[in-house]
Amino acid sequence: MKSPIPDYLGRVLEEARPFDSGQPASYIDVLAQADTSRSAVAVATVDGSVYSAGDDEVDFSIQSISKPFVYALAIQDQGLAYVLEKVGVEPSGDAFNRLSLETGTNRPMNPMINAGAVAAHALVVSTNATVDQRVDRILQALSRLAGRQLKVDEAVYAAELKDANRNMGLAYMLKAAGMISCDPQEAVRGYIRQCSINVNVRDLAMMAATLSNGGVQPVSGERVISQESVRQVLSVMTTCGMYNSSGDWIASVGIPAKSGVSGGIIGALPGQLGLAVFSPRLDEKGNSVRGVIMCKQLSNDMGFHMMDVSQIAGASVRSWTATIAGGSKQPNACRQAVAVFELRGAVRFAGAERLTRAVMNEIGKSRPNSGSGPGLGKDAHVCAVMFSFRNTYSLNDVARRLIHENIRRLSTTTNVVVIDPAGVLKMPLDSKQEGEFRQVRVVTSEAEARDHIGGMGCRVVPNEDSL
Amino acid sequence: MKSPIPDYLGRVLEEARPFDSGQPASYIDVLAQADTSRSAVAVATVDGSVYSAGDDEVDFSIQSISKPFVYALAIQDQGLAYVLEKVGVEPSGDAFNRLSLETGTNRPMNPMINAGAVAAHALVVSTNATVDQRVDRILQALSRLAGRQLKVDEAVYAAELKDANRNMGLAYMLKAAGMISCDPQEAVRGYIRQCSINVNVRDLAMMAATLSNGGVQPVSGERVISQESVRQVLSVMTTCGMYNSSGDWIASVGIPAKSGVSGGIIGALPGQLGLAVFSPRLDEKGNSVRGVIMCKQLSNDMGFHMMDVSQIAGASVRSWTATIAGGSKQPNACRQAVAVFELRGAVRFAGAERLTRAVMNEIGKSRPNSGSGPGLGKDAHVCAVMFSFRNTYSLNDVARRLIHENIRRLSTTTNVVVIDPAGVLKMPLDSKQEGEFRQVRVVTSEAEARDHIGGMGCRVVPNEDSL
């Protein structure tokens, strides 16, 4: 069977193809003479699959799409605090090649405009590194992100260097403002080399997917960018990635993105995928005409808009009461009431809050050891609380802390058994000695839990009136 | 047992309390004389729980926090396209009370600055509505969002109206630019009335939670704002909500937000919760000093940053092969190979793509009816494919379409049984007549599925070498 995804991408591409307005970038011949029929689209998932259509193996220079990645490297190499002293994070409202230094701080407004990108470049490795050291670092990092060895397009580099006056101007201004330490000429040479690295849409999709995957390259599993850097980079792509139409882009497409003058655009949808499009004709804002159309189509078709609340996954809580029946320790099968809470899905604060609420409802505040809630008979004695995390895919820190706190509070008055086969709760299997969780027992299966509560051979029988 | 959440909020509040720099807004007495000791915080979940601490029942005028909600109403009442003709969506880089009309279009840059907010106000109900009609509409909508009847603080209204020259100036400019149709004096009177509606942090948290919940009020279940409006509002809050520090806010806090001059701030974390803070002392940018501190603390502690990839829920796919054993139709328990795919969690494109990939891997492209994959013996005849959606909490459109397409393609060569007790796939139970899914059978339990494949009484026995 053939995957329908490439077919879909092919259709998206063909629907964009008739749009042939715009012109390729004209400031250097090597870009101006680009084959304008070229078009491609690629999607890479956070677990490493890449789908593509069109001219997906055609290389082109990465240009400004290198900016978010090099900003990430700057943060890695110098720390976020220091980078923030040299490059701001506010949208400038200006075109990409404006100086836009922030009043007061003299920082370039953000790392997505050229001035900020040159400043970010100059922070890579160290402030006194050589051009070669920086370019090496960047080339190797981008190659690791793409999953193959990339290289500089020397023809593009040579042509851009000839036409580098504006960037030279920016670099000297940055030097004058104290925002770069190295020789401005070297900063520009390195920056242009960075922009001249050749990529194709499959490379770019994988690089974007690495951002979406929190910095871990989906195929190699290597952490190329730290969590902290990714968060910062995606934030800045959100507010500044599409220059002075960033607001419109976020409202209409809703994906942190970055475009380049050779006709590429990347988008990174956190936790889901990276996408990349390519076609050389640019609109008056410098974005690929077909590229924008394809991105809008993809976002619309596939529900990629960040603010589309319908797309956000929730977690669910199920709770019921049960009776422990049978087993060696309780041969008489006395009705021993157990409150059971199961937490399903990917759990963040909201899920943990739901669990907390369920616990509050079931285990009455006033009578912690007496039954309450719809399923627990008035006279029932809740001898134990059981939490099941078998269907919990992930827990973030705040959720974990909140659940720990629930368990801690419960454990002061009742027995608690935690079923956590995957260890998502990160609670020691034998928590007794800690003092905090005196009556807590962490087990890996329901059978163990039953044994613990009711003795060997018991069954947990959901009460009939439980949900 | 007591919920630990209010305790946590109380701690956040107490940690912020020592910060007593800044001053309350001074332009009108009624704000200048605010009790600066007042501080409160509230969190509301998308399923309607509200937690709060501090002066959570103290009312204050909503001021600019009304802007995103009234923008939403404008979109509801006039349609997004028309609203976009009158109010832009780009960050302005300017202070809140600047005119900031966009070159070319004359639109105010965005609806979060005063000029854009007045323009948005003037679109509510209709362009020729009266002040009373607009204010009524807004007051009722905000009340439904808050879950209680709100009312205008007449003292604040009277004071603000006296000091409305700047807003009057903006309104006349908007009129001159063709961005409002009504009398500028009326636009300002209505706008000031809108800003003078009294709320407390619990109201605001619930209003924000409604945004986070896609426009449906969590408690009443009423859809107050359309999905489309919510998406637009959250996008604009992301890029423009905190005026000229929006970039910094998104990078450091990562929550779409809006602040007001009386000392309130709301944040809306899509799919999760709404939060609100309050304290009258403002920093030089006009944001509540303690409010900002509390928001940063909450975001940091609770992992609320939108771009924190670790927080994004994924879906998982499990697949194995099974053999149908027993049952009335197959008394001899011939080895009938079945490929089983289970999709768990909240599924969007990425999850559906994973499922697609698993199907590709297991059901070899070249030999669709022959076994492949780790668990299927070379000679095994795959007589059926079974999909289980018992643990699938949600499916978005693109995921659903992609899975339908997978099933359609498979169904041309093999039997497909779909177990979908909750109907998340939205596939007709009996799909035969459609022509498209000729060999597809949708059932609600595994037992039904077994019966369908192997006949009454069969069991699906996972192969030993299955994952």
Add this chain to the structure above:
Amino acid sequence: MKSPIPDYLGRVLEEARPFDSGQPASYIDVLAQADTSRSAVAVATVDGSVYSAGDDEVDFSIQSISKPFVYALAIQDQGLAYVLEKVGVEPSGDAFNRLSLETGTNRPMNPMINAGAVAAHALVVSTNATVDQRVDRILQALSRLAGRQLKVDEAVYAAELKDANRNMGLAYMLKAAGMISCDPQEAVRGYIRQCSINVNVRDLAMMAATLSNGGVQPVSGERVISQESVRQVLSVMTTCGMYNSSGDWIASVGIPAKSGVSGGIIGALPGQLGLAVFSPRLDEKGNSVRGVIMCKQLSNDMGFHMMDVSQIAGASVRSWTATIAGGSKQPNACRQAVAVFELRGAVRFAGAERLTRAVMNEIGKSRPNSGSGPGLGKDAHVCAVMFSFRNTYSLNDVARRLIHENIRRLSTTTNVVVIDPAGVLKMPLDSKQEGEFRQVRVVTSEAEARDHIGGMGCRVVPNEDSL
């Protein structure tokens, strides 16, 4: 004989007539429907002659040309210092209808843009005057400047008031910024009334000539504007009069000027004349197309450029030595050497300095009473110094002070006779008693001087070797 000046103006007009690009102002019908064939030019001299050509009796609304005159009235009524607190004097680089408040002071940048003009209007009479009081004051002052009773064009006023949103916006902003005290609505009503006063080019030329004449209306001789105000107004017209092309205008035309949206332009050449042109078609900057052409032609033909050094009048000094011959007191015609200095022309510092230098050269520093200089024999005894101001048309203060000082210094060692028939030196005829000018005698004719020096009947005989 017919004066050639109207013929010349007629030619200038005819040469401009073929230029029919541009459109009349379109924002109100009454301007949009202007007869675009109308064209006129007028020149008024500082002694009250007016020459004109074309439609010189066609009235049109004065519009922005009222700004410099009302600014002058504001200065008269409030004092320059107070006006400067409310309206700045820097070119804004912005279009006329931009707000352009100065950072820090909140003042509108200058009184030639609308915001500054409204602020200046609101200062006329007093800050708590009524609209009628201000408009009366302005109408009367403009009438006195024009030399005939002007009146408001009520149709224009009504139309402009309907379309006054932008100015209303500016006025409310000014109120908010504390730059006007009165009701913004009243400020705009008054301002629009001021702009609706009807004038023709002959009126405007006379009004401009009044500025050129230092504030004294050339025909009536009435001082309508103070010297201080005129200086300030002409300065601001120089740097800000033609909006964002003021620099180009001063470089190419070189005349302080102001244009209006109904198609008029005035120019005021200090000390010489006022000019006015009119034709309704405007270029993209809002200046009359034919008007600009006529102004450039006039400036070029007539050498009106302020910075054209060749045009600046100088003063000249002639000095020679003479011998007193004959007369009753000196019958023996002893060779009595006299140094004579004649100062001709309009004398300012430079002329007085030349005289000083000549005195230094002739009356040797070391030997004050001995002859020196080319014309004075070594042995000659300079018995007197004679200054002649018969051909001195004017002396400014600094020149007068400098000459007084020269005379004072000389008078300590020698006899000084001053011939000053017109009293330009303002030195008492009999200065003896002052102590300062002990040996100075001021007379009104050469005969008196001779009599004083040599006795009745003497002649002053220039030495042969004098220049």
Add this chain to the structure above:
Amino acid sequence: MKSPIPDYLGRVLEEARPFDSGQPASYIDVLAQADTSRSAVAVATVDGSVYSAGDDEVDFSIQSISKPFVYALAIQDQGLAYVLEKVGVEPSGDAFNRLSLETGTNRPMNPMINAGAVAAHALVVSTNATVDQRVDRILQALSRLAGRQLKVDEAVYAAELKDANRNMGLAYMLKAAGMISCDPQEAVRGYIRQCSINVNVRDLAMMAATLSNGGVQPVSGERVISQESVRQVLSVMTTCGMYNSSGDWIASVGIPAKSGVSGGIIGALPGQLGLAVFSPRLDEKGNSVRGVIMCKQLSNDMGFHMMDVSQIAGASVRSWTATIAGGSKQPNACRQAVAVFELRGAVRFAGAERLTRAVMNEIGKSRPNSGSGPGLGKDAHVCAVMFSFRNTYSLNDVARRLIHENIRRLSTTTNVVVIDPAGVLKMPLDSKQEGEFRQVRVVTSEAEARDHIGGMGCRVVPNEDSL
């Protein structure tokens, strides 16, 4: 006798000395370590006298004061039209070191900000000249302006070159914008060398006086700058010379000026003098604190404000009727009426217009050959018109043309005799053959005129009732 001018300057200097706020420029050590007690003032007249006080022989680097002179050289070397393509003339409203490229044209706003000054520098000699050629040209020209050989301060040059990043940035930006042709590094090196030329206040005063004298160095008499360039330079100094306080400077001081970072300021009062002040402490706008005080004092004391109408010289016309009496040709002394017009002073349009008006009044339009006017009896036959230019110091072109036209018109009906000993009218002595001035006779003395009209020995007897 001692000239009072140095004493005056000394007093101005002493009154400014107590103002010791501000700091010398700190960006390079060699400026930061300036002796802040140093103060000087100098005035140079357009005929070459220089007066000074204070540290008038202390050299300092010329810095930005070189800008107007180099702008003049650029105009000389490339023509004004070409220079205007590369450098604008509008005030920028920005600080001196801002890029301020004009929207649309990309020109730096004006040649007084650094960007425009670098662009102007790069136009000197030719666009492909070497640094040495440009600096030589500039150094020689400035030396000729100063009247002594100037030289570059190599210490200042070396220090500034080290700190040239901002100017380098501007130069590369200019190169990118197509505003300079040469290598940006060379443009900056040359520009910095230009700024490092050492001068003292006497040099600067003489350089400014050369501008005031229309480009002719007062002492050497050499034309260093063309008339056209001077006009342009003074215009730009008027609107842009004092950066973003140019409007205030013109309003309060009223002299085209330029300041420099080493503490100098020059002012050029057209037709009168150049002034220069020096003191290293700068205010927050970068202008010498004491320098500004001294300039204001000088302007105020000496009536230097350009717009001070009282200072503008006028011309006067005297007219009377006379009778020719005696002489060989008219022994009977028939009453032969003659109209006499004498024009005195420096005559421009206004003076010529006055003469024209007087002729119109005296020589009735309807009866050209009959007497009219107060002084001419009804029956008198005007046999001749006599013009006297003995007391006319100068005539500009338009005045000359207008007078020629008057004479031409009169000459068609009557005899005209012109007394023009200095030839200011530039009319051929014997104009008969031209056809145009058939009846015109140009003579050099009144005696000749009498002879011509009445024959040898006649006298011109003013009528008793003449003015």
